[in-house]
Amino acid sequence: FQPKFMKGTKVLLTAGPTFERIDAVRGITNSSSGKMGFSIARAAAEAGAEVTLVAGPTPLVTPAGVRRIDVVSSKDMLAAVNAEVPKTDIFISVAAVADYYVLNPSEQKIKKDAHILTLELAPNPDILANVAGLAEPPFCVGFAAESENLLEYGEQKRRRKKLPLLVANQVQTAMGADDNEVYLLDDHGQHKLPRAAKLDIARAIIQHTAKLYREYHPK
Numbered sequence: 001f002q003p004k005f006m007k008g009t010k011v012l013l014t015a016g017p018t019f020e021r022i023d024a025v026r027g028i029t030n031s032s033s034g035k036m037g038f039s040i041a042r043a044a045a046e047a048g049a050e051v052t053l054v055a056g057p058t059p060l061v062t063p064a065g066v067r068r069i070d071v072v073s074s075k076d077m078l079a080a081v082n083a084e085v086p087k088t089d090i091f092i093s094v095a096a097v098a099d100y101y102v103l104n105p106s107e108q109k110i111k112k113d114a115h116i117l118t119l120e121l122a123p124n125p126d127i128l129a130n131v132a133g134l135a136e137p138p139f140c141v142g143f144a145a146e147s148e149n150l151l152e153y154g155e156q157k158r159r160r161k162k163l164p165l166l167v168a169n170q171v172q173t174a175m176g177a178d179d180n181e182v183y184l185l186d187d188h189g190q191h192k193l194p195r196a197a198k199l200d201i202a203r204a205i206i207q208h209t210a211k212l213y214r215e216y217h218p219k
């Protein structure tokens with residue numbers, strides 16, 4: 001690989017959790033730290049790509065040279081991604097998008113009383129599946145965090161969402177940690193990246209992505 005092997009390539013990423021509002025102070029979220037997605041954004045920028053990072057709520061610092069768009073809810077993330085996709089060569093979807101949003105969030109803080117409180121939840125659209133299903137999609141990379149049957153569920157997800165590449169990791173290993181251990185699933189089969197710091201894993205994912213992208217889009 002040349003040092004700037006992604007020069008001229010436009011990469012769009014999502015990272016972090018989303019936050020779905022319940023009322024003025026509360027919401028539903030998940031335990032994604034954003035570290036994996038931010039590391040991949042950094043690795044892509046180091047490789048010379050033009051990187052746009054759509055980030056859910058996280059205190060992480062924006063990597064050097066990366067354009068960042070902050071969002072809160074899954075709906076905001078979908079709108080930001082849809083606006084950027086036409087200018088994108090490679091879309092890497094690392095965000096842990098909340099599966100549901102609250103149907104009628106309250107403007108005011110909900111007061112507590114002795115009664116059972118019921119929240120009505122509706123499913124969120126799948127941002128990645130929408131992008132991968134476009135007539136002319138960018139090269140799409142997905143993530144799957146599974147707590148069991150990692151490779152089987154990962155490959156099913158890759159096929160269902162029509163992704164040339166899916167990165168599968170074990171929830172118990174990945175969430176919040178500084179290192180990770182992942183499998184790359186593509187049309188050639190399964191390839192394990194041994195346990196390493198998230199930045200090293202990110203650099204390996206970016207190299208593999210660039211290689212596959214060139215296979216799919218020979219110049």
Ligand code: C5P
Pocket residue numbers: 014074093094095096097098099124125126127128129141142143144145157
């Ligand atoms: O189906 P599951 O949520 O496990 O799929 C994970 C992959 O799909 C990740 O790449 C994630 O960023 C993406 N995703 C998405 N929109 C959703 C749910 C997941 O883009 N609503």
